[in-house]
Amino acid sequence: MRIFTRVKEGLAKTRKALTEQFNRLITGKKIDDEVLERLEEILIMADVGVKATDELIRQLSKMVGKNEIKDSEQLKECLKQEVLKFLKVEAPPFDTSKARPFVIMVVGVNGTGKTTAIGKMAKWFKDQGKQSILAAADTFRAAAIEQLEIWGKRAGVVDVIKSQPGADPSAVAFDAVSTAKARGIDIVIIDTAGRLHTKVNLMEELKKTKRVIGKVMPGAPHEILLVLDATTGQNAIAQTKMFNEALGVTGLILTKLDGTAKGGIVIGICHEFNIPIRFLGVGEKITDLRLFDAEEFAEALF
């Protein structure tokens, strides 16, 4: 399948860096405390975080103690398996044919790549023969509407529903879902303004948008995707926690994996919140979107 090579390509840098490090620091060594400390370094530097790193290392130490891991090759393999356990989340598949319109709400803190990811997804769906409508429910940031319109054009969407700057975002979402219903469109993607998860009133605003969507179409939004920036460190945990508590996040999009940031934070996040990663962003072009696959991700990491 083509997707396989695509993900690997996107993660090539990440993988190269980690594998190189792994080889430089660990290969050929007997597994002792020093090696485990090196492993700690690698994981922390990949933003895996203190807690998840600690858990992973504890698991691996146990195996070393039981003589299940004897050399660095085995260590690497076991690490991969452990990471995979963290990443594998029991969740319904991302299936846009479950409803029509299938409504996706995209949320996240400022600048993580929401609008870009929406453009890419619309194109992705279009390539699958599905029509979409975008909702410019970021009525706050200057020129956010114009930005989404440009992406809409690039992706060839049916329509971009918008209102005035400063208008009620829920009303825009409402219009978009109603329009899609009336016109029998397959998918609605709702762009929302970036906001810090600590802003109570802005989180309330999102809850309202979600409620309003549910009124036009019971069961909608069908997916609430939280966009996380791979460059982000430990704060991604707080982001996920708060957005999830407010809205019930159904999936993650991890962006900017084309840089040197590893995005290791998602390992702990998937595990702790039981939320699957749906897509990866690997660049600024409209085609720079990858479907997430845990096996590949783990394979690519180590």
Added chain:
Amino acid sequence: MFESLSEKLNNIFRKLKGRGKLNEENIKDALKEIKFALLEADVNYKVVKDFLESVREKALGQEVMRSLTPAQQVIKIVHEEMVALMGGKCSEINLKGPIPVPIMLVGLQGSGKTTTCAKLARFLKNKKHRKPYLVPADIYRPAAIDQLKKLGDQIGVDVYLPTPNEDPLEICENAMKKAKMNGYDTLVIDTAGRLHINEKMMNELEIIKQRVRPREILLVADAMTGQDAVNIAKTFNEKLDIDGVILTKTEGDARGGAALSIKAVTKKPIKFIGVGEKIDALELFHPERMASRILGMGDILSFIEKAQEAIDKERAKELEKKLRRSEFTLEDFREQLRQIRKMGPLEEILSMIPGFGQLKQFKHLKIDEKELIRIEAAINSMTRQERLHPEIINGSRRKRIARGSGVSVQEINRLLKNYAQAKKMIKRLTKAGKAGRPFNIGGFFS
């Protein structure tokens, strides 16, 4: 976090209660806890390692101060080292040189450059009385130019409007020419977000740098950045020899360890922090505050430190006892005032209390040090009897006190009223079983 780190340290040091020196043994465990705290705050792994080594060296053999516990002593050293590493004082933007002065903002995608450009232009206009000109050199991101234009309109700063065929270098050069002709004295250049590893895009910035010679190149970095902050900052600095950093989105709950990492690898000062989406949400960077934040202690850390040094423990204990018995007299109050004044300027102390600076009602609050002195003078003019039993202070006594201290009768009335209220408040507090804490004298200022 404050509690957990200091609690952990306290546990480690419990054995060391009887004062003494910090040594290899007791420092080791403490450093381990600090390491985890710093890593959780996103300070880069290698930066943490070097940093802890220097803390260890500083701490070894240090006598534990009489007024501090060993744990507090270690935190104090960590904090001081961190402040020193981040540059000690806040560092201003450099606008010297021939006019127009170009300032260029660079950074990764989504770090907040465009908004920060507008904030900076507003700052220059309002605080530095400059005539800034906004220059949109991001031709890549959809609607980026539009965004800067709209922000410029909001703050009443003109924005250079490029034609569709100008490239970023041409935009900067043409904007320079136009600025010269139209009397703008400062250019604020917004550049496209780019990955530090994108060679082509990094070269674009190098060429703009050569041709436009920005007075300041400021790296805009997201306060939520993780371990990669070192790679980003290092590369931007190597390519462009940046002059400083602006840390954005600090109003959230990120601990901001990236600040330490960036400073450690670039040695360049952080000049501003972004504290909100509004165009006026830009502040000068204070290393002291950031250090406390990274340690997860709010600014309360320095508050405690100062308090610990200033307030004599014995006295505090005695006062506590009195509070429990609700015997808090004006004499005790005077003692409190003296202790507090020893701690330094009140405003500084209040500003260090987490959240205090953010409270709207305190934004423009000026604590009048002079008023404290006057209150003390008034109390000094009372007899001991009056201080112990304020209820005997009648009209004629008030007049006498006023004459003796040079404070007006009205002020003395207010003082006594506030005192009575505070006493009531203290009574309530002690009933609630909170007598162990030093009490809040806030009631006396209003």
